[in-house]
Amino acid sequence: RGNALEIASSYDILVDCTDNFPSRYLVNDTGLKLGKPVVFGAVTGTGGQFAVFWGKRGACYRCLHPAPPASAVGNCQEAGVVGPAVGVVGSWQAMESIKVALDLGGLGRLRPQYGRLSVLEFSDNAFRTVPVIRRPGCLCGGVEFELSEFEGxxxxxxxxxxxxxxxxxxxxxxxxxxxxxxxxxxxxxxxxxxxxxxxxxxxxxxxxxxxxxxxxxxxxxxxxxxxxxxxxxxxxxxxxxxxxxxxxx
The missing domain is CATH 3.40.250.10 (Rhodanese-like domain)
Known part of the structure; x- marks a missing residue:
């Protein structure tokens, strides 16, 4: 947390591959402070999610989870995860990162998944994409904050x-x-x-x-x-x- 802004300022896109809520909030808030898009991905058990959050284009991770869900398990080590699921979600994140990079460079013909969450369930190969609506009063709406104020x-x-x-x-x-x-x-x-x-x-x-x-x-x-x-x-x-x-x- 102490050097997140310094590290992230050198990059155009932040890719969140963390496995716990405090780290995800930190990546999200760092992206908001620096005005950078965040390519989010998460895997638990046989399920996975990915999205692109950018305050300039709509919702952020805190709009999806203002606080950790009450049923949330701490991390992948505690909850367990199927190995191939990580590869699938990681590949989607890589694709979204390429699309965002092209969009930032004015070369985008592929639409990045701004403000939309894709949910995958590998046990039955179900796949759906849902919109994430900007939550009133959320940090991505321009609320002034210091990074040190937010932790989990x-x-x-x-x-x-x-x-x-x-x-x-x-x-x-x-x-x-x-x-x-x-x-x-x-x-x-x-x-x-x-x-x-x-x-x-x-x-x-x-x-x-x-x-x-x-x-x-x-x-x-x-x-x-x-x-x-x-x-x-x-x-x-x-x-x-x-x-x-x-x-x-």
């Missing part, structure tokens, strides 16, 4: 939260601790919605009231879990790193 489920340190509040940005706070903890004291202006309710599939009804939300708990574990569970809601989430403990200190 989007962590935000205390000093960044203070800056957000001072600027009066359209960002809200969600305390996911239980009721007994919340009544003993919370951050000013925070909404309360316990993790126990989120785990039951009961998402906060007020998510549409803000462009983004900072989620926090006592130390950080529950807020991370809450963001993972709410990833399908379409909202943009940050995690307050260190939780209430960091804020108080």
């Amino acid at each position: 489920t989007c962590r935000a340190v205390v000093r960044e939260i203070s800056a957000i509040q001072e600027l009066g940005a359209d960002v809200g706070l969600i305390d996911v601790r239980e009721a007994g903890e919340f009544v003993s004291g919370s951050l000013e202006g925070a909404f309360h919605w316990p993790l126990s309710a989120i785990e039951r599939g009961e998402f906060p009804p007020f998510l549409g009231q803000r462009k983004a939300w900072v989620v926090f708990c006592a130390g950080g574990k529950r807020s991370r879990r809450a963001i993972e569970r709410m990833g399908s809601s379409g909202a943009l989430f940050f995690q307050l790193q260190g939780g209430m403990s960091s804020w108080r200190s």
Whole structure:
């Protein structure tokens, strides 16, 4: 993360062949910061996906996954992968990279797959392509951000939260601790919605009231879990790193 911008600035196209969500978010956000297209590919088990994300031409990876899916397994080593599937998806990425390179050079007769996700299932050779719509409030819509603010489920340190509040940005706070903890004291202006309710599939009804939300708990574990569970809601989430403990200190 510390030298991602320096490394990527020398290249015209970023090809994401990583196998975990934090790395994918980092590649995506680096591409957004530098205005470069990202050729994405992923394989898990007998399935694969590929797409081309470019903020100038539509959606990005965060539009597809605002936060890691609750059912996501950490990486290929944990989830397992069929070897030939990697070769197939890699070949598609190579083809898309060539198409993007030609398009950037004004020589493109082949249309790159901007903002479209192809999903492959090798167990029955199923193949489909679906559009990825730019999500309102997403980073690819021109939201100013620093690369250090985003890591996996989007962590935000205390000093960044203070800056957000001072600027009066359209960002809200969600305390996911239980009721007994919340009544003993919370951050000013925070909404309360316990993790126990989120785990039951009961998402906060007020998510549409803000462009983004900072989620926090006592130390950080529950807020991370809450963001993972709410990833399908379409909202943009940050995690307050260190939780209430960091804020108080």
